[in-house]
Amino acid sequence: MTRPQEALDFTTHDGQRLHYRHWPATADNRNGAIVLFHRGHEHGGRMAHLVDELDLPGVAFFAWDARGHGASDGVRGDAPDFATYARDVQTFFDHLAAHHRQAAADTIVVAQSVGAVIIASWLHDYAPDIRAAVLAAPAFKVKLYIPLALPCLRLATRLSDRVFIKSYVRASLLTHDPERQRSYATDPAISRQISARILIGLADTSRRIVDDADTIDTPIQLLLSGRDHVVDRRPQLDFFARLPHPDKECHLLEGFFHDTLGERDRHLALAPMRRFILRQLEVPALPLTRLAAHLHGQGCAKAEALGRPLAAGSLKAGYWRLMRAALGVGARLSSSLKVGIERGFDSGAMLDQVYRHRAESSSRLGRLIDRVHLDAIGWRGIRLRRRHLEELISLAAGCLRDEDRDLHLLDVAAGHGRYVLSAVAAMDPAPDSVLLRDYSEHNVAAGRAMIQQMGLADRVRFNAGDAFDRASLARISPAPTLAVVSGLYELYCDNDRVMDSLCGLADSMAEGSRLIVTNQPWHPQLTFIARALSSHRQGEPWVMRCRSQYEMRQLLHASGFVVETLRIDPWGIFSVMLARRLPQ
Template identity: 50%
Template structure:
């Protein structure tokens, strides 16, 4: 079939180039999506469509930002997270423009493209059929000692800059035609920006460490004689995968360009068989809604909740760290607030949102600034921004459908993040804020009065986990919000009470905004050193994968339509629409 060259538009308005080849047998219900390695472009991935021989599949191959025919400085992107989000936009475009469901999509990705796809699988939990990852660049061989730390220091001093690839074509493939085409291709971008290179390392580290969260069927192809990337992280990724269907094939003698190597039919034979086997079975996502009972995250949380003896090196270290934090409260206003009210309290979050270092003196303000710049608090502030974007997107959809905007937030804290977002452009029709804490409710009401919003917003003291509290609300909410609440409690049965409550209260076509925390690099520090608002207990968190969170929301009758995530992959914000059939099903099951 004749190849077509097209573009799709990302959420930030960028038009990215892609190649489309319809299925050779005229089928229109299945697709293979191709993602090229770093420095390259879609044209060099189309040999997969030429040689794979799956004629009932349509083929789509993109040019990532800064590559091939897509815009942007060569080898660069606003961030690695932006490029990962572009994958979701690409999939959304294919579903909307070609009518191909995600569950009938196969992803084949190579090198840097395989890292982008792995990060997407982890962070967005898309319900695709399967993925083939060829020589993922989880750890690039830089060969220069301390190169990674040196690049990071130079980035701080110089800002973003570019480095040239040292890799020659004859180290990528034994195939002479492939070598010649690489050397003569004007679209090859041999430079890569430092922010993308370092972002690649950072994303790979967390995805490899948390591969258990990925349940998509995965076939991993490892080039046995790879000069470009290390094998170790690829094997670690494979052994930790949560996939029930997973395969690993080490292709002896292959260089890094796995799918363009001499003898690549070895790889294609494995890919053909794997893809056919996945389509021979009905699509069924792995059910992780009981992860609070048995899962990697449950084991992790149990280990963090296990006390350490202060007489062991590890126990002594964390005891000292906890003591230093308590000492810091004498000078830092933020640390003192956390110690007094809990580091997960509404008061602490409101302080983090304001982001204004305060203390008794210069030392206290310096401590406070360092405290507020912690990676987790930076992620919280980005979550606030993303919630604002989600609220505005939901309001636009409701207005376009001719529906009123009646907002219900069940755990608003002081309500600052909601009030900031709701009044940014147009006002909703009504806002009902709730929280269990009298302190938070009083602070929220004061904020409402200060902003002159008493005619629009009401704030009540209500238990979010009592399903009866969602009954007979007038006006009925059309937009529900739950932010930061579910992350505080490990029990899925408990949080389902609130989600079913939303399902009761919101009619078909309404929206729900919910947050998640699939990753956090400081879990042990938080568990060993910080106290919770719940009677001063240790703040032990059980992470939920995005797939787990999405499945819980689906049980209440909502389907995710869009997602946002911070650059460090810590906090997600998702927008879901109420489905018709699931609502009545849940009411019948839980009446």
């Protein structure tokens, strides 16, 4: 018997209307939910058969149409960038919690192909508290067959933002099921086009997620097709090998084409999938603890490897010695490089240069070096992090005003304070009090000068203070109702220091107060940073240990905060989390 279906819509984060289907549970003993995510070009209706075939009457089902697919709004096969899909997923889960009372912790995700890559990136970048995920034939590497296809597409997108390609995949390459072949060929809601921007984003995101899969702390079942003509198997196996959760499975289905869950003999895939789902719903896996990730695990090992000196006389040591010398020469011409060399590339002074984003050197060559330096991907991520900070500061301030609470704003490591002062200047009404702190007297002096320059001296104080001194933070008066920690914890590998800082803030903040924290779950230039750039701790290399989103969420929760929402850049480098103080 076919289960009744509801056709519904929700509005995602940027105002787009997205369509989804809902199949309510038909048994009295409700037991969680399954959310279905379709493959590229298709829509949620192509996965509707799973609702009846899995035979789980106590489980509610949902299936979305991704933006630009099916009945959802958007240009067919396109989005602002690939990361937009992951944020859409997070918004969808927020909608399910608000309108269907469906908690993420009671939900299992089932995703195919491109949908599986979207979900893998969501698990990595947002660390949702879902029960488990089933990923079928994830499209971590699409077989493009044409030599140099991706480099040519990258070049084409530099010339035009409206480059689309048509899928070469025929229905007969997806499944042996004749009915599925016919429906694929005749379904008017299927669009065969995909934008080059999204295809490039799929490739770049897949590479990042596969390489960093050891930070995805979710039980995962992988279903792979043995005769997949659409995607390569090697990255799928690499992804599975790196997954850290002990509750993981990988099933290779011999003879299956790419449409794993729509194959003629799909009962061979659905049987282990159903068993995995039932086990997860009945006996939830114990969460992994990452509070001591600075002492063990892959992140710790990577950071320690970057901190070790290279063998004297080796080619690598010589290469990085030349690179540091080249930066020193460049600093004679480039004002932005000079600030990094003299003050540290992780200093507040360097951060202010990045925020201002101006080529200010006196010579033409120096300005060219400025531009190349300031346009590096890490600095681009930091400028987007600033916009996310200002957005969440405004959001948090609005929440506090709606709750009829005073707004006492604190930034514990403000650097020069440019971003927070810009946010304060735009606030209407103004905060009841603003206190900026920084360990560096140079930063305090520069910040005070900026306060005077912006005409904010009547409402903003800037004092010296240690962001890791728990007792000092606990004594701050007036007690902050909105605290900001930006660009600080990323610079320190030690979670114990981070916990001291977070607990000091928790000691000073009442229930319902808000905390905004930045995090760095991944960075593409860790080796260059550690081997070539100097830190504000003069004489020490700038070695960073990336913290997974899961780890940062655990640190916040252990110190008395729960994450309400977050923002992350399209490259997955910097996130900004808005958390609420829990009852003590």
